[in-house]
Amino acid sequence: MKLLLTGFExxxxxxxxxxxxxxxxxxxxxxxxxxxxxxILPVDFSEAAHALSRFIDEVNPDxxxxxxxxxxxxxxxPERIAINCNDGVKDNRGFTPQDQKIAEDGPDGYFSxxxxxxxxxxxxxxxxxAEISNSAGTYLCNNVMYHLLHKMNMENKDCPAGFVHIxxxxxxxxxxxxxxxxxxxxxxxxxxxxxxxx
Amino acid sequence: MKLLLTGFExxxxxxxxxxxxxxxxxxxxxxxxxxxxxxILPVDFSEAAHALSRFIDEVNPDxxxxxxxxxxxxxxxPERIAINCNDGVKDNRGFTPQDQKIAEDGPDGYFSxxxxxxxxxxxxxxxxxAEISNSAGTYLCNNVMYHLLHKMNMENKDCPAGFVHIxxxxxxxxxxxxxxxxxxxxxxxxxxxxxxxx
Amino acid sequence: MKLLLTGFExxxxxxxxxxxxxxxxxxxxxxxxxxxxxxILPVDFSEAAHALSRFIDEVNPDxxxxxxxxxxxxxxxPERIAINCNDGVKDNRGFTPQDQKIAEDGPDGYFSxxxxxxxxxxxxxxxxxAEISNSAGTYLCNNVMYHLLHKMNMENKDCPAGFVHIxxxxxxxxxxxxxxxxxxxxxxxxxxxxxxxx
Amino acid sequence: MKLLLTGFExxxxxxxxxxxxxxxxxxxxxxxxxxxxxxILPVDFSEAAHALSRFIDEVNPDxxxxxxxxxxxxxxxPERIAINCNDGVKDNRGFTPQDQKIAEDGPDGYFSxxxxxxxxxxxxxxxxxAEISNSAGTYLCNNVMYHLLHKMNMENKDCPAGFVHIxxxxxxxxxxxxxxxxxxxxxxxxxxxxxxxx
Numbered sequence: 189m190k191l192l193l194t195g196f197e198x199x200x201x202x203x204x205x206x207x208x209x210x211x212x213x214x215x216x217x218x219x220x221x222x223x224x225x226x227x228i229l230p231v232d233f234s235e236a237a238h239a240l241s242r243f244i245d246e247v248n249p250d251x252x253x254x255x256x257x258x259x260x261x262x263x264x265x266p267e268r269i270a271i272n273c274n275d276g277v278k279d280n281r282g283f284t285p286q287d288q289k290i291a292e293d294g295p296d297g298y299f300s301x302x303x304x305x306x307x308x309x310x311x312x313x314x315x316x317x318a319e320i321s322n323s324a325g326t327y328l329c330n331n332v333m334y335h336l337l338h339k340m341n342m343e344n345k346d347c348p349a350g351f352v353h354i355x356x357x358x359x360x361x362x363x364x365x366x367x368x369x370x371x372x373x374x375x376x377x378x379x380x381x382x383x384x385x386x
Numbered sequence: 387m388k389l390l391l392t393g394f395e396x397x398x399x400x401x402x403x404x405x406x407x408x409x410x411x412x413x414x415x416x417x418x419x420x421x422x423x424x425x426i427l428p429v430d431f432s433e434a435a436h437a438l439s440r441f442i443d444e445v446n447p448d449x450x451x452x453x454x455x456x457x458x459x460x461x462x463x464p465e466r467i468a469i470n471c472n473d474g475v476k477d478n479r480g481f482t483p484q485d486q487k488i489a490e491d492g493p494d495g496y497f498s499x500x501x502x503x504x505x506x507x508x509x510x511x512x513x514x515x516a517e518i519s520n521s522a523g524t525y526l527c528n529n530v531m532y533h534l535l536h537k538m539n540m541e542n543k544d545c546p547a548g549f550v551h552i553x554x555x556x557x558x559x560x561x562x563x564x565x566x567x568x569x570x571x572x573x574x575x576x577x578x579x580x581x582x583x584x
Numbered sequence: 585m586k587l588l589l590t591g592f593e594x595x596x597x598x599x600x601x602x603x604x605x606x607x608x609x610x611x612x613x614x615x616x617x618x619x620x621x622x623x624i625l626p627v628d629f630s631e632a633a634h635a636l637s638r639f640i641d642e643v644n645p646d647x648x649x650x651x652x653x654x655x656x657x658x659x660x661x662p663e664r665i666a667i668n669c670n671d672g673v674k675d676n677r678g679f680t681p682q683d684q685k686i687a688e689d690g691p692d693g694y695f696s697x698x699x700x701x702x703x704x705x706x707x708x709x710x711x712x713x714a715e716i717s718n719s720a721g722t723y724l725c726n727n728v729m730y731h732l733l734h735k736m737n738m739e740n741k742d743c744p745a746g747f748v749h750i751x752x753x754x755x756x757x758x759x760x761x762x763x764x765x766x767x768x769x770x771x772x773x774x775x776x777x778x779x780x781x782x
Numbered sequence: 783m784k785l786l787l788t789g790f791e792x793x794x795x796x797x798x799x800x801x802x803x804x805x806x807x808x809x810x811x812x813x814x815x816x817x818x819x820x821x822i823l824p825v826d827f828s829e830a831a832h833a834l835s836r837f838i839d840e841v842n843p844d845x846x847x848x849x850x851x852x853x854x855x856x857x858x859x860p861e862r863i864a865i866n867c868n869d870g871v872k873d874n875r876g877f878t879p880q881d882q883k884i885a886e887d888g889p890d891g892y893f894s895x896x897x898x899x900x901x902x903x904x905x906x907x908x909x910x911x912a913e914i915s916n917s918a919g920t921y922l923c924n925n926v927m928y929h930l931l932h933k934m935n936m937e938n939k940d941c942p943a944g945f946v947h948i949x950x951x952x953x954x955x956x957x958x959x960x961x962x963x964x965x966x967x968x969x970x971x972x973x974x975x976x977x978x979x980x
Contacts, residue, residue, distance in 0.1 A: 262856070262962040263955065271467050271495060271520065287503055297469060297495025305485055317955040317963055322469065322528075323521035330520075358968075361857065361911040368856040368962030369911055374952075460658070460764040461757065515757040515765055556770075559659065559713040566658040566764030567713055572754075667863050667891060667916065683899055693865060693891025701881055718865065718924075719917035726916075 191222035191383060192249035194240065196256055196328065199231035199280055206357035207255035210376045220384035222251065229254075231280040231328050237290075237335035244339065251348040251386050252336060253302065255379065256329035258321075258353035259360070262368035264311055264378050265321035266304035267351045270333035271297045275326035290334045298337035300350035307352070307382045316378045324351055348386055352379070389420035389581060390447035392438065394454055394526065397429035397478055404555035405453035408574045418582035420449060427452075429478040429526050435488075435533035442537065449546040449584050450534060451500065453577065454527035456519075456551035457558070460566035462509055462576050463519035464502035465549045468531035469495045473524035488532045496535035498548035505550070505580045514576045522549055546584055550577070587618035587779060588645035590636065592652055592724065595627035595676055602753035603651035606772045616780035618647060625650075627676040627724050633686075633731035640735065647744040647782050648732060649698065651775065652725035654717075654749035655756070658764035660707055660774050661717035662700035663747040666729035667693045671722035686730045694733035696746035703748070703778045712774045720747055744782055748775070785816035785977060786843035788834065790850055790922065793825035793874055800951035801849035804970045814978035816845060823848075825874040825922050831884075831929035838933065845942040845980050846930060847896065849973065850923035852915075852947035853954070856962035858905055858972050859915035860898035861945040864927035865891045869920035884928045892931035894944035901946070901976045910972045918945055942980055946973070 195211035198204055208228050215226035227243045229236050244252065258265060272294050274285035304320050311318035324330040333351035340349050354375050361369035370378075393409035396402055406426050413424035425441045427434050442450065456463060470492050472483035502518050509516035522528040531549035538547050552573050559567035568576075591607035594600055604624050611622035623639045625632050640648065654661060668690050670681035700716050707714035720726040729747035736745050750771050757765035766774075789805035792798055802822050809820035821837045823830050838846065852859060866888050868879035898914050905912035918924040927945035934943050948969050955963035964972075 262960075268471065268524075269469050269494060272497075273466065273520075275518075295493055295495070296467060296497045297493070299470075299494045312956050315952050315956070315965075317952055317961075319959060320473075322471075322524055326466075326520055358909050358911055362906050362909070365913060366856075367911075369964075371909075371965060371968050374965050374968075460762075510758050513754050513758070513767075515754055515763075517761055556711050556713055560708050560711070563715055564658075565713075568765075569711075569767060569770050572767050572770075664867065664920075665865050665890060668893075669862065669916075671914075691889055691891070692863060692893045693889070695866075695890045716869075718867075718920055722862075722916055 189222050189250035190247060191224050192243060192247050192252045193224050193226045194229050194243065194254045196229050196231055200277065202360055204359060205257055206360065206372055206375055207257050207354055209372055210255060210379050213376050214379065219380050220386065222383055222386060225249065229332060233274055233279050233283050233285060233328065233331060234281065236328055236332050240332055240335060241339060254332050254336060254351045256351065256353055257356065259356050259367055261353060261355050263317035263319055263355060265319055265353045266302060266307045267300055267324040267333060267353060268304060268320055268322050269297045269299050270324055270330050270337055270351065271326065272334060273326045274331055279328060290331060291338050294338050298334060298341065301337065301340065302348050302350035303385065306385050310381050310385045311378055314381055316374065316381065321353060324353065329353065352382065387420050387448035388445060389422050390441060390445050390450045391422050391424045392427050392441065392452045394427050394429055398475065400558055402557060403455055404558065404570055404573055405455050405552055407570055408453060408577050411574050412577065417578050418584065420581055420584065423447065427530060431472055431477050431481050431483060431526065431529060432479065434526055434530050438530055438533055439537060452530050452534060452549045454549065454551055455554065457554050457565055459551060459553050461515035461517055461553060463517055463551045464500060464505045465498055465522040465531060465551060466502060466518055466520050467495045467497050468522055468528050468535055468549065469524065470532060471524045472529055477526060488529060489536050492536050496532060496539065499535065499538065500546050500548035501583065504583050508579050508583045509576055512579055514572065514579065519551060522551065527551065550580065585618050585646035586643060587620050588639060588643045588648045589620050589622045590625050590639065590650045592625050592627055596673065598756055600755060601653055602756065602768055602771055603653050603750060605768055606651060606775050609772050610775065615776050616782065618779055618782060621645065625728060629670055629675050629679050629681060629724065629727060630677065632724055632728050636728055636731055637735060650728050650732060650747045652747065652749055653752065655752050655763055657749060657751050659713035659715055659751060661715055661749045662698060662703045663696055663720040663729060663749060664700060664716050664718050665693045665695050666720055666726050666733055666747065667722065668730060669722045670727055675724060686727060687734050690734050694730060694737065697733065697736065698744050698746035699781065702781050706777050706781045707774055710777055712770065712777065717749060720749065725749065748778065783816050783844035784841060785818050786837060786841045786846045787818050787820045788823050788837065788848045790823050790825055794871065796954055798953060799851055800954065800966055800969055801851050801948060803966055804849060804973050807970050808973065813974050814980065816977055816980060819843065823926060827868055827873050827877050827879060827922065827925060828875065830922055830926050834926055834929055835933060848926050848930060848945045850945065850947055851950065853950050853961055855947060855949050857911035857913055857949060859913055859947045860896060860901045861894055861918040861927060861947060862898060862914055862916050863891045863893050864918055864924050864931055864945065865920065866928060867920045868925055873922060884925060885932050888932050892928060892935065895931065895934065896942050896944035897979065900979050904975050904979045905972055908975055910968065910975065915947060918947065923947065946976065
């Protein structure tokens with residue numbers, strides 16, 4: 189079976205994005221029941237969802253996990269819900285939405301279609317701190333998660349799909365004194381673990 | 387017009403609940419266009435929603451604002467969305483739900499029916515730090531907000547209704563070194579301000 | 585008796601400095617046994633200590649309390665010790681020291697000569713969260729505290745003298761989402777309280 | 783040359799202490815110019831300094847690095863100064879000092895005799911977030927650091943000696959949602975790096 193794994197390009201002042209590093213590292217690997225096929229998404233409200241949609245149509249995956257950086261969080265946080273709202277700081281094209289609907293007629297929220305409780309359990313059992321998050325924010329991460337689940341819903345697909353936030357890597361934290369961080373190696377190992385329980 | 391204002395009783399290790407103190411202080415006052423009628427909700431998953439429903443039926447309000455304490459937050463945070471999930475630490479009866487639906491056939495989320503952007507603006511303009519929050523958590527605050535919006539939806543009512551989280555009061559922070567806090571006076575003044583822009 | 589109360593001018597991205605606002609508000613007032621005489625210090629490593637020294641020589645105070653902003657702290661924190669080190673981000677003249685001694689032959693540290701435990705007790709008893717801090721940092725606040733105690737020591741004076749950090753005011757927190765804050769009124773009242781127990 | 787490396791036993795609610803895990807892991811290893819000899823200290827105000835003193839007399843080391851856990855910090859923090867004060871929460875024997883001098887006639891503070899700036903540089907260059915800390919607190923870590931430097935001073939020894947705080951390990955963070963954490967492997971590698979620059 190095929191797993192589409194997405195990461196994001198760098199954004200704001202961050203020089204790299206550890207979610208993209210994980211995606212690149214795991215691209216082409218067989219993990220558990222899945223062959224991983226990785227793609228990188230732009231941090232651009234006008235483009236990210238189109239790119240995701242194209243990747244899904246191109247890869248035709250049996251499962252989708254989108255990864256994003258949550259600078260400031262100290263553990264792996266599978267997201268419980270995406271909400272129908274764009275809001276936040278500037279994206280990479282300088283666009284700053286406020287209180288906008290993502291899909292004019294879409295529902296207010298969509299629960300994740302990933303086994304997020306199992307993700308947390310397998311991570312904790314293997315020594316990686318993890319916790320379910322109840323908000324993916326209203327920036328690109330939530331935008332991509334909402335679009336992903338809305339597309340699945342519109343197309344009546346029922347495969348595992350959702351979003352997982354990761355903490356900063358040590359590399360990013362070197363110049364940001366307030367960021368908790370993990371080694372890139374730990375981040376990648378943690379994502380491999382969650383794929384094995386799909 | 388009548389505004390139903392609710393606060394919660396104390397919970398966990400907190401000896402008082404500043405949301406209840408605000409409600410008691412403002413009970414019976416005329417603020418802007420509204421006569422405030424206050425009620426206190428129990429921190430009990432099996433009872434809070436019933437109590438809220440009874441209070442609404444009894445008061446027949448033109449607007450509903452539920453208040454709750456967000457220990458750890460440093461500003462007033464009107465909530466954007468309630469989600470269909472009970473999860474968290476023990477309530478006051480010792481019940482600890484995990485990943486439970488609040489309403490079996492309810493939608494995954496309900497957006498607030500309060501003018502939350504206006505709330506933030508009027509607070510900031512008057513010198514009170516405020517920010518929209520994208521998660522009311524999955525504890526009693528979210529539970530009450532979801533029930534409130536679900537009831538409005540089921541009964542086809544369209545009045546302003548939603549939830550606002552407040553930071554800890556100085557009194558609670560005295561014994562909790564990590565809690566940001568405001569004076570109770572500031573908390574009450576801030577809630578009065580948001581009522582004036584309904 | 586005369587109390588010299590100092591605050592700092594604004595620095596970094598902060599548009600005002602609540603420590604200066606307190607000093608200005610209390611200047612000339614009689615609080616407890618002390619007539620308060622306030623002065624504002626520059627955020628300038630080359631100038632702050634000279635200014636402080638001039639103010640002391642000019643006022644000839646019976647007690648000295650220097651105030652400074654600790655953006656990020658959530659309560660009043662009387663400082664326990666000043667250390668013989670300048671280090672940190674740019675001051676208002678663009679100077680950035682690293683690991684420099686303040687006084688070449690001075691001791692590594694000087695304990696405060698203020699009754700800091702009593703300060704904490706009176707604040708907490710009156711509902712203002714407070715805690716002794718064990719580090720005034722290595723920026724201007726520590727610099728001024730070290731110079732103050734070094735001067736007292738060199739001149740064999742034994743009057744109460746030391747430093748108290750205050751949290752951000754609401755005004756500063758309006759544009760800084762991560763700053764805990766108090767109202768300016770609470771900050772000023774808290775400083776009045778500590779003067780009464782000198 | 784011999785390096786005495788100390789860690790602490792577990793304390794408070796922590797089931798393990800990653801500082802002890804590092805010490806045990808590196809005991810007997812040759813790292814850079816030093817043969818590492820590790821010892822574990824008790825979290826006991828009445829005993830820790832005696833134990834440290836005995837270990838120094840027994841091992842007769844050419845350098846001493848004491849390690850301690852700073853739960854809540856997100857990076858390696860070599861300490862700049864130890865202060866002459868015991869204060870804090872209960873130790874493992876239930877003793878809770880307040881504002882006590884460690885050495886009745888000792889100076890208020892002692893600067894570290896380790897090359898702490900070089901430690902930070904080598905860690906950062908190798909991808910491990912690090913920062914000098916200006917306070918080791920007033921609990922056992924500071925107590926041991928002060929005793930170590932006081933003993934060196936009293937005995938006119940001039941070898942490298944001081945204290946380095948480490949963040950929580952993933953293992954501790956599994957049950958403490960607010961703790962930033964590193965893998966034990968990262969913590970141990972970071973300590974090896976600092977030994978190489980002695």
